[in-house]
Amino acid sequence: xxLYVDNAKCSxxxxxxxxxxxxxxxxxxxxxxxxxxxxxxxxxxxxEVKVCTxxxxxxxxxxxxxxxxxxxxxxxxxxxxxxxxxxxxxECPENVMFVKVELATAAWKCDLCGxxxxxxxxxxxxxxxKETAVA
Amino acid sequence: MNGYGGKILRVNxxxxxxxxEPTPVEVARDFIGGRGFGxxxxxxxxxxxxxxxxxxxxxxxxxxxxxxLMIPGAxxxxxxxxxxxxxxxxxxxxxxxFTAEMKYAGLDSIILEGISSKPVYLFIDIEKIELRDASxxxxxxxxxxxxxxxxxxxxxxxxxxIGPGGENAVSYACINHDFGRQAGRGGVGAVMGIKKVKAIVxxxxxxxxxxxxxxxxxxxxxxxxxxxxxxxxxxxxxxGTTVVTSWCDEVGALPTRNFSAGSFEDGKNLYGPVMREKxxxxxxxxxxxxxxxxKYSRSKKYDSYVEGxxxxxxxxxxxxxxxxxxxxxxxxxxxxxDAGIDTISAGNAIGWAMECYEKGILTREDTDGLDLHFGxxxxxxxxxxxxxRKEGLGALLAEGVKKASQKIGKGTEKFAIHVKGMEQSGYxxxxxxxxxxxxxxxxxxxxxxxxxxxxxxxxVGRDLVVPEKVARVIWLQNFRPMFDVLGGCRLxxxxxxxxxxxxITALDAITGIHRSWDDYEKVGERIWNLTRMFWVRENAGxxxxxxxxxxxxxxxxxxxxxxxxxxTKIEDVxxxxxxxxxxxxxxxxxxxxxxxxxxxxxxxLVA
Numbered sequence: 001x002x003l004y005v006d007n008a009k010c011s012x013x014x015x016x017x018x019x020x021x022x023x024x025x026x027x028x029x030x031x032x033x034x035x036x037x038x039x040x041x042x043x044x045x046x047x048e049v050k051v052c053t054x055x056x057x058x059x060x061x062x063x064x065x066x067x068x069x070x071x072x073x074x075x076x077x078x079x080x081x082x083x084x085x086x087x088x089x090x091e092c093p094e095n096v097m098f099v100k101v102e103l104a105t106a107a108w109k110c111d112l113c114g115x116x117x118x119x120x121x122x123x124x125x126x127x128x129x130k131e132t133a134v135a
Numbered sequence: 136m137n138g139y140g141g142k143i144l145r146v147n148x149x150x151x152x153x154x155x156e157p158t159p160v161e162v163a164r165d166f167i168g169g170r171g172f173g174x175x176x177x178x179x180x181x182x183x184x185x186x187x188x189x190x191x192x193x194x195x196x197x198x199x200x201x202x203x204l205m206i207p208g209a210x211x212x213x214x215x216x217x218x219x220x221x222x223x224x225x226x227x228x229x230x231x232x233f234t235a236e237m238k239y240a241g242l243d244s245i246i247l248e249g250i251s252s253k254p255v256y257l258f259i260d261i262e263k264i265e266l267r268d269a270s271x272x273x274x275x276x277x278x279x280x281x282x283x284x285x286x287x288x289x290x291x292x293x294x295x296x297i298g299p300g301g302e303n304a305v306s307y308a309c310i311n312h313d314f315g316r317q318a319g320r321g322g323v324g325a326v327m328g329i330k331k332v333k334a335i336v337x338x339x340x341x342x343x344x345x346x347x348x349x350x351x352x353x354x355x356x357x358x359x360x361x362x363x364x365x366x367x368x369x370x371x372x373x374x375g376t377t378v379v380t381s382w383c384d385e386v387g388a389l390p391t392r393n394f395s396a397g398s399f400e401d402g403k404n405l406y407g408p409v410m411r412e413k414x415x416x417x418x419x420x421x422x423x424x425x426x427x428x429x430k431y432s433r434s435k436k437y438d439s440y441v442e443g444x445x446x447x448x449x450x451x452x453x454x455x456x457x458x459x460x461x462x463x464x465x466x467x468x469x470x471x472x473d474a475g476i477d478t479i480s481a482g483n484a485i486g487w488a489m490e491c492y493e494k495g496i497l498t499r500e501d502t503d504g505l506d507l508h509f510g511x512x513x514x515x516x517x518x519x520x521x522x523x524r525k526e527g528l529g530a531l532l533a534e535g536v537k538k539a540s541q542k543i544g545k546g547t548e549k550f551a552i553h554v555k556g557m558e559q560s561g562y563x564x565x566x567x568x569x570x571x572x573x574x575x576x577x578x579x580x581x582x583x584x585x586x587x588x589x590x591x592x593x594x595v596g597r598d599l600v601v602p603e604k605v606a607r608v609i610w611l612q613n614f615r616p617m618f619d620v621l622g623g624c625r626l627x628x629x630x631x632x633x634x635x636x637x638x639i640t641a642l643d644a645i646t647g648i649h650r651s652w653d654d655y656e657k658v659g660e661r662i663w664n665l666t667r668m669f670w671v672r673e674n675a676g677x678x679x680x681x682x683x684x685x686x687x688x689x690x691x692x693x694x695x696x697x698x699x700x701x702x703t704k705i706e707d708v709x710x711x712x713x714x715x716x717x718x719x720x721x722x723x724x725x726x727x728x729x730x731x732x733x734x735x736x737x738x739x740l741v742a
Contacts, residue, residue, distance in 0.1 A: 011420035121425020
């Protein structure tokens with residue numbers, strides 16, 4: 001299972017990012033979310049969303065073994081074990097592995113909670129085994 | 136304070152002094168935020184008689200307690216000032232992502248005071264707040280400047296920017312954001328321009344404090360679920376506000392040739408499905424919106440990209456000018472946006488000029504050689520530029536139709552379509568009495584969004600002049616603007632039919648204070664009366680004559696279309712006002728009574 005995105009359906013509202021920060025930190029703050037919404041305006045006028053593919057590259061390099069599998073089969077950061085070494089960040093092919101020491105005391109990433117999907121009004125995000133299962 | 140950024144930022148452009156103060160608890164209690172904060176600070180701090188384009192006027196930019204949170208449509212920002220267009224109260228609402236960013240930067244309001252001696256932009260990155268030199272951006276269009284500032288600071292920074300229209304203090308200059316969102320009405324961009332503030336750049340990383348995170352999160356999700364379950368979601372999202380274009384044409388509400396009619400014989404070419412198929416490439420939403428009305432378009436004919444056109448722009452720069460090419464409307468939209476002028480007022484000004492030209496009152500000598508027959512696309516493009524530069528005929532039209540028609544005279548005042556000096560937005564109100572009254576009594580002039588009553592007119596009988604209609608208009612005026620007060624969007628309630636009690640659960644959890652809609656509507660009524668008192672204070676002799684609509688709606692019945700031969704009689708116009716004043720608790724001349732002001736806890740403020 002993983003999160004998928006159809007960029008053509010994204011309208012750039014960022015509701016997904018607020019929902020994500022609420023799940024990860026109990027806070028309302030898109031700068032503390034595990035998705036990236038990148039607007040490309042005025043030309044060509046499209047949004048590009050970066051999401052975690054659960055590839056596990058981050059977990060593979062974590063020296064503290066702080067990135068673990070949860071019951072949903074997703075890699076998540078055990079905040080108590082993270083030492084903020086940032087080894088994971090450059091390994092992420094989608095740039096959605098985050099360390100921002102000024103904002104949080106641990107690294108963070110998508111744990112596949114699904115809240116972003118719940119608040120996406122345009123059906124741009126969905127969780128499934130295969131990409132073809134578009135919502 | 137839960138639900139708030141917590142600070143008011145004051146920037147004195149004359150002295151360069153920048154200071155923050157805590158958001159006053161009692162102001163939050165009585166005026167909530169957003170438009171309420173704007174009205175409060177405007178009335179309290181801008182001295183009576185201040186020149187709208189002088190150093191004593193202020194531009195008050197406010198978020199609300201919804202802004203930036205997990206609430207559908209939590210992206211509305213209010214811009215309040217004393218209007219250079221009308222001389223009264225102006226409040227313009229802007230969507231996008233600016234208001235959320237204010238909250239993340241810990242700000243509920245930004246108050247711009249004084250006048251800078253040179254072009255500047257205001258840079259805000261949480262605690263780092265500076266006025267920076269903007270000379271390299273001065274003179275450039277809004278789109279290019281926003282692009283440059285985004286490239287300089289990054290996509291996480293939000294930008295509000297004025298164009299040449301604002302720099303040149305066009306009476307209806309707007310403020311632009313997110314490549315297509317505007318604080319459009321009343322000349323807020325002219326006030327920013329006269330202060331020599333080219334742009335505001337803002338970024339924040341604060342989390343917004345919330346009283347009960349668990350309940351707020353559940354309530355927020357329930358709101359999103361309700362939106363997603365709404366049967367109208369798909370159609371609304373596909374067409375946005377242009378979903379009403381065909382309906383307006385059918386019922387005679389589509390402004391046509393300077394509001395001389397409400398149906399356009401070539402209107403079909405402007406309908407939502409035509410636009411969607413021909414030019415729309417992306418649905419573009421404001422912050423937190425599950426039902427994005429923004430349509431981002433590409434015109435192949437003009438090789439251009441623009442957000443829009445939305446319904447109002449289609450009405451005013453399309454049918455109102457006799458233009459039926461949706462790509463031409465999109466291009467006119469782009470030119471107006473880039474120049475930083477309001478498409479609604481500009482469409483009215485050009486429509487008025489075209490009617491003057493067709494009646495022989497303006498000739499080619501007056502129009503700098505332009506052929507201003509209705510339908511002339513190239514002349515429309517040319518005039519938009521001239522208005523923003525205040526060049527030739529554009530200088531006259533830049534003053535708005537009220538002042539322009541007073542200067543030209545010759546009966547042109549009768550077809551200058553405005554109330555209180557603000558040009559009428561996109562609903563022709565021939566024999567649609569609730570919408571007519573809504574425009575007559577709207578707190579900024581002839582604008583639709585406080586009380587969008589046109590559908591109600593058609594439902595209950597468009598020509599009825601009854602107390603129930605008046606009561607509906609008043610209720611809408613008290614309730615709908617509360618979304619602008621709360622820093623969110625009303626359209627999920629309007630278009631998707633979301634149960635408004637769902638908002639109460641969320642808001643209570645956010646602020647930690649229980650308030651019912653009855654309570655919020657009381658705040659709405661307080662603000663409505665306060666802004667009325669601003670008109671009274673700033674305009675000697677203010678009386679019911681200020682609430683009169685354009686004579687076009689009670690003297691000249693349309694000669695074609697769905698409203699052919701239909702009119703509201705002048706005595707019915709006055710009956711509407713009589714009932715309105717009575718239900719508002721105002722005098723027969725439309726002035727709030729002292730008892731009413733005491734009851735609304737306004738006596739001290741307006742004394």
